[in-house]
Amino acid sequence: MTTPTVRPGIAERLSQMIRIPTVSAELDERGSAPFEEFVTLIAELYPLTHEKLTLERHTDFGLLFHWQGTGAAPDRPVVLMAHYDVVPVDESDAWTHPPFAGVIADGSVYGRGALDDKGPLIVVLEAVENLLADGFVPPQDVYLSFGGNEETYGRAAEEIARVLRGRGIVPWLVLDEGGAVVDAPLPFVPGRAAMIGVGEKGVMT
Template identity: 50%
Template sequence: MTTSVERFRELLAIPTVSHADEADVDGSAFDAFAAALERLYPLVHEHLEVEVAAGHSRLYRWKGASAEDPLVLMAHQDVVPVVEDEWHTPPFEPTIVGEGADAAIHARGAIDDKGALVAILEAVESLLADGFTPERDVYLAFGHNEETAGDGAGAMVDALDERGVRPGLVLDEGGAVVDGVIPGLSVPTAMVGVAERGIMTVLLTAREDGGHASTPPRTPATARLARAIDRLHRNPFPVRLADPVRAMLSTVAPYAPQPLRALFSHLGLTAPLVVRAFGALGPEMRAIVRTTAVATQLSGAPGENVLATSARAAVNVRLLTGDTVEGVTARMRRVIADPRIELEVRHASEPSPVSPWRGAAWRRLARAVGDTLGSDVVTTPYLQLGASDSRWFTRISDHVYRFTPFHLTRSERDALHSHNERIRVDVWTRGIGFYRALLADS
């Protein structure tokens, strides 16, 4: 009998890699993935309606007793590319390393995001086998290009919007159960994203006439571009506590040691001190208290002895809740302070709306966490640092959350989008229990 772990490994072995250039995507891998889903989860495909959007995204509907306030469970099929030489095991030959509680499946997508996708299907398949029917409709939304364009999720939202579907709860990938992320906190925390930062790319371009590198001008295009990048680096965006971060600190305050408990409990007075401290505590803490901007790609002349007629830098910007694309772009212009540097905004999206961390939907999530992931786990709102397909669903729901029900170590989180991505087997199977509990709790 095929076990859940064997099904998981089979799906991890299919290289559903997404690329920024759609021409580089192997569509046959996604076709193979779809065929495998239909074969491995026969009850899901017998009892749920399924439609395909934008080529490969898959939207399932599990009819319940009522169509009002449905639950949407999200995950994405695609994974990021790999550099195989960096891996200890082949990334698309899922390998179990270790024994007992340390046994872990090593493969691209083990966490991001086939771990959630397969756990959801395992939960639904098992509930169907038990004869369960949900009280409200359930949708499974599995995008195929979350790592790049994300328009697969957008197409699914368009379809739901046209039908007047207004979900009462949407859950996508996001935070996890973690230890020690918040300084001084000893209890494990389930970090549920109630909002995510906006994202945009700003292309900086410096131009000149070009010519031979043996006779450079006083300030060539490359030097002007470097100066612009340096000014952005030396003048970071101001730090502040956005509402989701305030809510996170207030939630964990009772579990923090002194003097942190007092600091987190009285943010009306202590916010300036807390925000300055967070700004000095490393990349993750800095990223939740300010908009970030970093140059990620550079280009110049085509030859070593040629002056660049245009020198370019792509700057990746993540907007803190409360900032806007327009305001951030204007500040970047002021900081660069060089009218000869052209700024072109690409792929811009505003920060998401903030979902409530009170009410029925939030309590439903917290119950599932406590019942399946540990009674000592504190469920807390937080501001998600990365972007996800969930941003599309904020158009049709006010209750959009980002949480992956896995207890992850720091090294496991660091392996996302890197080499040796992995998930412990018992951690993954507990995630199946979380989705079962969430589906069964109306």
């Protein structure tokens, strides 16, 4: 049995991502340059993913990667989702470290987006890159759907969903961001627990 490939340096890679201020609500002030810089960065950090998977751009902010499977499970396509935009920074908040510094300290990476949602995004990319390095090919097609305007109700994810639907792709599983692993998340749940969301919040008036 071979040992699966695990690349060191995930904290440093997440730090690099955090240092790019992809604040979708401040697009008018910052422009699209930070978002393009982020797209360029992940291409540099994950060369196998960009070599082996097909990448399509949908709207200005949607990235859709296609990992073609062996065909052993053609009726079970999987969609792994995340977003690379973040919410604005409130300068009145007491930050342990500057929000866009990507400081690595005490075994953690600090900064805006570490949890929501560059942390989950990097986990997906790390897993794919490591599996590719091991020569793994999934039995079904896998799609990585990354949006850059989720925090502003942008259309990137909506357009990607429309494209998949138009191609007759019905996902067997869609995995998006969820809750963090926290201590005692509910009064009746002692200890550390991972909160798993099984629905999407909406709006009611």
